[in-house]
Structures are given as C-alpha cells and as structure tokens.
Amino acid sequence: GNSVTQMEGPVTLSEEAFLTINCTYTATGYPSLFWYVQYPGEGLQLLLKATKADDKGSNKGFEATYRKETTSFHLEKGSVQVSDSAVYFCALTDQNFGNEKLTFGTGTRLTIIP
Amino acid sequence: NAGVTQTPKFRILKIGQSMTLQCTQDMNHNYMYWYRQDPGMGLKLIYYSVGAGITDKGEVPNGYNVSRSTTEDFPLRLELAAPSQTSVYFCASSLRVTGANVLTFGAGSRLTVL
Numbered sequence: 001g002n003s004v005t006q007m008e009g010p011v012t013l014s015e016e017a018f019l020t021i022n023c024t025y026t027a028t029g030y031p032s033l034f035w036y037v038q039y040p041g042e043g044l045q046l047l048l049k050a051t052k053a054d055d056k057g058s059n060k061g062f063e064a065t066y067r068k069e070t071t072s073f074h075l076e077k078g079s080v081q082v083s084d085s086a087v088y089f090c091a092l093t094d095q096n097f098g099n100e101k102l103t104f105g106t107g108t109r110l111t112i113i114p
Numbered sequence: 115n116a117g118v119t120q121t122p123k124f125r126i127l128k129i130g131q132s133m134t135l136q137c138t139q140d141m142n143h144n145y146m147y148w149y150r151q152d153p154g155m156g157l158k159l160i161y162y163s164v165g166a167g168i169t170d171k172g173e174v175p176n177g178y179n180v181s182r183s184t185t186e187d188f189p190l191r192l193e194l195a196a197p198s199q200t201s202v203y204f205c206a207s208s209l210r211v212t213g214a215n216v217l218t219f220g221a222g223s224r225l226t227v228l
Contacts, residue, residue, distance in 0.1 A: 106154055
C-alpha cells in the first residue's frame with residue numbers, strides 16, 4: 001500500500017537557520033503531495049501542495065518540490081522564525097480511491113529557539 | 115466562519131462506557147473524515163463519508179461507528195470504550211473537486227479511557 005516516511009524528530013534550530021525536513025513516499029500511480037502543519041493546540045492546516053512531478057509548492061517562505069525520480073517531497077525554508085515552531089506532516093492522496101483519502105507520515109516536531 | 119467544529123475538546127471515559135464525538139462543518143463540504151492521532155504514529159483514518167447517507171471504513175474502524183444523516187454533521191460513536199482508544203481525534207472535511215483534495219481540520223478532541 002501507500003506510505004509516507006518522514007524525518008524523525010524532534011528538530012531544534014536557532015532562529016534564522018535553514019530548515020530541511022525530509023519526506024519520501026511509496027505510491028502507485030501519480031499521487032498529489034502535501035505538507036500540513038499543526039500548531040500547538042490546533043488541528044492540522046494545509047501548508048503547501050504539489051499535484052504533479054516537478055511542481056513546486058510554496059507558502060509562508062516554505063517550499064517543497066515533487067521529485068518523482070527520487071519519490072521525495074522535502075520541505076525547506078531559508079530562514080526560520082520562532083513562530084514556525086509546530087509539527088509538520090507530509091501526506092499523499094490515495095489514487096486508488098480517487099483522491100478521497102490522505103496517507104500521513106508520522107510528523108516532525110520543529111522547535112525554533114530565539 | 116466556523117469551519118469544522120468538534121466537541122467535546124476533552125473527555126475521560128471509563129472502560130466499557132460509550133460516547134459520541136460530534137463534528138459539524140459549515141462550508142457545505144461533501145466529504146468528511148475521522149482520524150485518530152497517536153504519539154509518533156501520525157494520523158490514521160477511522161471512517162470517511164463522501165456525502166449524506168454514505169459512509170465507509172478507513173484503516174482502523176474497529177470499535178467505532180459513524181453516521182452521516184446531513185451534509186453538515188458526521189458524529190463518531192465509541193461503543194464499549196477501551197484503553198486502546200485513548201487518542202486525539204480529528205474530524206476533517208473537504209470539497210471534492212478535480213485535482214488535489216485539500217482537507218480542513220477541526221481542533222481535535224482528546225479522549226482518555228481509564
């Protein structure tokens with residue numbers, strides 16, 4: 001079946017550092033890929049998405065590129081802020097079910113120190 | 115705009131008790147979902163619905179039931195609560211369109227079974 005493997009956390013960085021959170025996937029067909037973010041005490045919210053190979057999703061300074069050749073969708077940000085502290089989830093849609101369902105990774109907790 | 119509203123936010127149950135987690139959305143989304151989030155395990159799909167009157171099992175449906183009598187509401191019923199059902203539960207909804215299916219999540223319901 002489909003699966004998503006994320007970089008183990010937690011990750012702790014200083015403010016203004018460069019961020020990479022790795023995500024690789026296994027899927028049949030051509031899934032859409034997502035990064036969701038969960039701030040403390042809240043539900044998940046969409047951060048960015050990409051629907052086909054070589055697409056780059058971007059939002060709030062975060063970027064991720066859909067790499068079909070390496071089955072990866074790594075999340076990057078050039079200069080993190082304290083407000084970026086959250087849990088980040090990589091996810092993909094299950095093409096076998098016509099895009100109705102998401103498969104999530106285990107999440108990566110990010111803490112930014114001032 | 116309320117989005118997806120879940121109640122209660124917190125609940126403690128004794129083994130064998132029953133309860134219903136409520137979920138309501140005001141965005142006229144046709145798809146609704148229930149996920150559970152366990153530490154270090156990501157999110158697992160319990161049940162989902164593609165429209166009023168239609169429900170289907172996800173990855174981990176045992177011990178739960180759902181109904182979808184209206185577009186807005188998607189309650190999750192726990193019968194005979196067990197300690198293994200201690201988790202954070204998230205309801206989500208989406209509007210089925212072509213392309214990527216983006217979910218809107220509620221803030222979550224933390225359930226403890228003792």
